[in-house]
Amino acid sequence: MASGELPRALRSWRDRVSPADVGLPDVGLRRTTGLRREELAALAGLSVDYLVRLEQGRARNPSTQVLAALARALRLSAAERDLLYRVAGVQPPPTGVVPRRIGPSTARILDRLVDTPVAVFTASWDLVHANPLWNALLGVTEAATSRHGNLVRRHFMGVPSPVVHTAEEHDRFGRELIGDLRRASATYPDDRELSAMVADLRDTSPTFAKQWDDFAVMPRTAERKTIDSPAVGLVTLDCDVLATLDSDLRIVVYTARPHSEDAGKLDLLRVAGNLET
Incomplete structure (x- = not known):
């Protein structure tokens, strides 16, 4: 056109x-x-x-x-x-691949969560959206949709993360991600980017290769995470992963227990964000 x-x-x-x-x-x-x-x-x-x-x-x-x-x-x-x-002169995303589109109803939900750190990931854990409070909490400075925005790739390539894990938690988290990636690969077998990422990680990460070949699927549960935030220091928050039925997206939400020190730190982030705008 x-x-x-x-x-x-x-x-x-x-x-x-x-x-x-x-x-x-x-x-x-x-x-x-x-x-x-x-x-x-x-x-x-x-x-x-x-x-x-x-x-x-x-x-x-x-x-x-x-x-x-x-x-x-x-x-x-x-x-x-x-x-x-x-x-715009670009081919629309093909069918049969991992959905990246945030639908109108999901977008309306995100609009109303401006006071909560929220991010949206695909079924293969590509970051497609993060709100300002999420970026401030985690110190995100790179484009959310860049190659480095994939959570599985970051984890197994050893990219530094502000989320504090023990060795046991780090191993469990990696296995949970691989389980999610297994499901995504089975659901979207025609997604070339997903297949290429799996092949790349099998070649570059011995840990990924070993766990991928285990065919184990670790169940995901709600948990608390400690984040070493560049803005407010150590903060421990509840982390919930919500799935959208229509587009197979993952909405990750961090919340603090009311009246806690951690809730106060989130309040500081909100105030700082309002002052900057």
Whole structure:
């Protein structure tokens, strides 16, 4: 399709989404019935300047990560998401692969969890979304959708993590991840990126290779995790993993016990975030 269709599509979809649809306050005089550019940019994790260039047709070849973020922020249906990819000159994600799309109902839930550290992962543990409080708690500085955003790869390649594990906890966590990856591989056998990651880790991580060949599936349970946060120091939180039925995503939520010292540290993070905005 013509390159001019992407700017028109973005503006049309932005105009139909009200602030209330995404959990934003509708204050002040508005020249549009939909989202302001700065609101959409914030929801999609983009700079306002980049969004302006996209809408003006001056930015070409947006990445699939950018398109996925825009589709989520604009509450696009599956068909509209595919259209977004096509007008941007990109093939839509094929069927039969690990889903990455955050549906409208899941997005509405995330909009209402702004005061809680929340991240969304695929069935193969690619990080596809993290809210500002999650990033502040864990000190995330890299792009959420980068190659290093895969939790399994980070764990078995020894990438430093702010989550504090004993040796036993580290081993159990790795086995839980492999069990999840086993299920994902069986469910999405046509996903080339997933197959390539498994092959790569079998070649580069003896621990992964040994545990992968065990065919053991470790049951996942709710647990408490201690995080050495660069912002507030050591904080121990309840960690729950919630599964979405429609898209097979994992929503990871950290919460603190009321009136605890850890709850106070999360409050400090929220205040710091509000001051920065």
